[in-house]
Amino acid sequence: MYIELKNINKSYGSFKASDDVSFGIEKGKLFALLGPSGSGKTTILRMIAGLEKPDSGEILIDGKVVNDIPASRRGIGFVFQSYALFRYMTVYDNIAFGLKVKKVKKQEIDARVKELVKLIGLEGFEKRYPSQLSGGQRQRVAFARALAPNPQVLLLDEPFAAIDAKVRQELRSWLKEMIQKLGVTSIFVTHDQDEAIEVADEIIVTNRGRIEQTGTPIDIYQNPATAFTAGFFGVTSELEDYKAFRSFEEVEEYDRAIIRPEFVKITKKDEVQKYKTSAVEGTVERTAFRGNCIEFTVRCNGSILTARRELDEPRVEVGETVDVFIYRIFITHGDEVRLLPNNAIREESVVI
Amino acid sequence: MAKETQSQTVGAKPSPVVKWLLIGLSVLFLFVMLVLPLITVIQEALRKGFAAYREAISDPDAFSALNLTLEATVFAVVINTVFGLFAAWAVTKFRFHGKKLLVTLIDLPVTVSPIIAGLIYVLTFGRQSAIYPFLEEHDLRVVYAVPGIILATVFVTFPFISRELLPVLEAQGTDEEEAAAMMGAKGFTIFRKITLPHIRWALLYGIVLCTARAMGEFGAVSVLSGHLRGQTVTLPLQVEILFGDNKYMPAFAVSSILVILAVVILIVRSIVEYIGKEKK
DSSP: OOEEEEEEEEEETTEEEEEEEEEEEOTTOEEEEEOOTTSSHHHHHHHHHTSSOOSEEEEEETTEEOTTSOGGGSOEEEEOTTOOOOTTSOHHHHHHHHHHHTTOOHHHHHHHHHHHHHHTTOTTOTTOOGGGSOHHHHHHHHHHHHHTTOOSEEEEESTTTTSOHHHHHHHHHHHHHHHHHHTOEEEEEESOHHHHHHHOSEEEEEETTEEEEEEOHHHHHHSOOSHHHHHHSSSOEEESOGGGSTTOOOOSSOSEEEEOGGGEEEEETTSOOTTGGGOEEEEEEEEEEOSSSEEEEEEETTEEEEEEEOTTSOOOOTTOEEEEEEOEEEEEETTEEEEEEOHHHHHHHHHO | OHHHHHHHHSSSOOOHHHHHHHHHHHHHHHIIIIIHHHHHHHHHHTTTOHHHHHHHHTSHHHHHHHHHHHHHHHHHHHHHHHHHHHHHHHHHHOOOTTHHHHHHHHHHHHHSOHHHHHHHHHHHHSTTSTTHHHHHHTTOOOTTSHHHHHHHHHHHHHHHHHHHHHHHHHHHOSHHHHHHHHTTOOHHHHIIIIIHHHHHHHHHHHHHHHHHHHHHOOHHHHHHHTTOTTTSOOHHHHHHHHHHTTOHHHHHHHHHHHHHHHHHHHHHHHHHHHHHHHHO
8 A cells, every 4th residue: 555544533623524534545546535525535635645634543655654744745746626826926937836945956947847848738838827827727737736846646636626517528538647647646536426437546435524435436336335325426316115116125124225327217108128017107207318318307106216218219208107117226224235136137037 | 988888787877967966076075175285285385485495394303303204104114014914924824713803903003093002102111101110221212202203103004014915815815825835845935936926016005005104193103202303203293393383384394295205105006006906
């Protein structure tokens, strides 16, 4: 483990921002700290950076405890949420600042800055001030500034929050590519699950100051370990009474029954369907065109669910009665989560 | 043109009568209250001809008054610049208990009458004070001496610079400083490279305001001065003394020095404001 947190606690007054947080990060990987606002993800990032001190617990970087090492000597590059570019300095001076402070030779600084400006594709912008750049360009400068002193670790606080949707998409792939190319161990904080899934090698899910789960995006998405994770990823809907849907095992005690659109199949009455006996009827309340699919809001057994159909499938209209089949459900009880597959599928595979 | 159409789209179109009436009233008010007295000052000062005017302002007492005024102003500006920077920095960059109280205290000199400020210093440093024997022993004179006048001027112009800096520093936040500190920059480097460029114009503007106020201070200085002619008399006090002696022409002549200084400051202020806006 290159970065390791051991039993970190941190409180602000009565608010517990970190509650016994422990996790490890391998060298060269890109990690996402993902959680809703107030879940303590930024606090973790700031503690690793040395901008906040944990109340208890140890932070290790490259095998050394860094709790008492000041931020400036931890070998960390930090990209702030608002970028915090020095507004009275040019792009060149912004990137050079960290090296100037370290009293690096002038020619070396010049060479490094030129290299980075080229890397971020902003050649010719060296003399501009941050206010003369677009959001995406500013982010690139912030990235280059953080990388200039060759940090071992790169930390990014909500790196895409201040950028409009279209540029954000572009920057995500750009950032991922850059970090892979440079091989610098990186952690970024985000509250956007899509962003985390798309960009990160691994995700650390935080909630109410605790770590809920750590794993690869696929793993976390498909096998949520806690009730929170199950409800946090994907477009989830909740079933009022899952037992009203057919062919599911009956669980005695449970809190919530959570499904995602890909768990649901809706079929027109006149279409052929595989699990007709296990389907129930529902009414389409709304449809929304999503570009690559059509999203339906269906009322079924007193629950509102979201389902999707391909564009080339026969049209389903608002008010139409359809058959609803559910492949699987996440059942939560307390912090626990269990995946409940539809028995109709299993029975079929047994027969075959 | 663009501006006009914009103002018309907001609510009803204001009638031209109201517009000209308001402008006329404002101009009239400014003329009667400000321009007329200023003209009177210059006119009265030059009533007996330019030679008499020159004689009046080259009077040794007037000259020493000008010197003292400038001396007190320089002290007040320097002390309050340093203090204002510290206070504004402390209030905006750190979290601590009693922050609100500190901000309120900074404003105190504006709300308290200058006479009271003067009296406070007389009581603190005068004969009836507990520290008077100590001051006496070390031959330090505050009351009815130059240090007292400087103290009074500093007190009265206390908030001018910090008040200008507070909103600017507040708006800037601490991100940039934090980023610089992360990269290993030391406190002074951070101040010089990041904070100072940001507050430059606000600071200059504060200094201009502080200078103007310091030169015109009368109340607190009057209490602490003791009116020793040629020693502890500032320009405003000199004007009062001459006026009291029924020497009207010289009184106006000395006043005109203050007026000229004020106009110079106004011009400097406008330039600072203009450049500051351009820079933004």
